[in-house]
Amino acid sequence: MVEVFKKYLAEKMTLTDEDWAVIGSVCIIKKLRKHQFLLQEGDVWRYHAFICKGCLRRYSIDAKGIEHVIQFSIENWWAGDRDSLMNKTPSKYNIDAIEDSVVLVIRNEDFETLCRQIPAFNNLVNQILFRSLNASQERINSTISLTAEEKYLHFINTFPALANRVPRHMIASYLGITPETLSRIKSNLSKQKRE
Known part of the structure; x- marks a missing residue:
């Protein structure tokens, strides 16, 4: 599965054989069964995780026991808890596998070393962070300004690959x-299509 990560990186930057060797030496592969945790609330997150295969979700559970899904991550996406990682504090989130998954993790210390030693890798990380910030702002905007139906339509248009992979209650x-x-929204949309 390291090859999946190498392919991802090769599409985004040019790396030398030495760069590949350094990157490959710090990659750890984790196989997760469906429902298995990558991170549990209360643990401190210490990694950067790249999804090679499968689908994960990050979520919190409120005092009433209700789950609140914050993020989904599929192949070629990243997962984790940046707040816990940066502040070395217990996570407020759980991350588990929605389906059998393979995740490549890099310890934070090794990740920071890669960023220092390989400028192209550091540039990619910065681009990912900017895109992630933009996606978060877009999510906040849609959450506070769209109707329930508009939120759903935005979701299926923005993430068509997720619509059929993720259980309805998680969406x-x-x-x-x-x-x-x-x-009700899905039923109404189906009726509108038939009319």
Whole structure:
């Protein structure tokens, strides 16, 4: 599965054989079964995780036991808890596998070394961070300004690969609506298509 990561990097930058050797030496492969945790609430996150295969979700659980999905991650996406990583504090989130998954993790110390030693890698990391910030701002904007139906349509247009891979109740949680509301929205959209 390191090859999946190498292919991802090769599409984004030019690296020497020496760079590849250094990167490969710090990569750890983790296989997760469906429902298995990559991170549990209360643990300190110490890695950078790249999804080679599968689908993960990051979520919190409130005092009433209700799950709130913050993020989904599929192949060629990154997962983790940046707040816990940067501040070395217990995570407020769980990250688990929605389906059998393979994740490549790099310890934070090794990741920082890669950023220092390989300028192209550091540039990629900065681009990813900027895109992540933009995606977070877009998510906040859609959450506070769109109707439930508009949120769902935005989700399936923005993440078409997720719509059929993620259970409906998790999509509802991500959108901040109930599963019943999502069912009504899908039913109404189906009726509109038939008319």
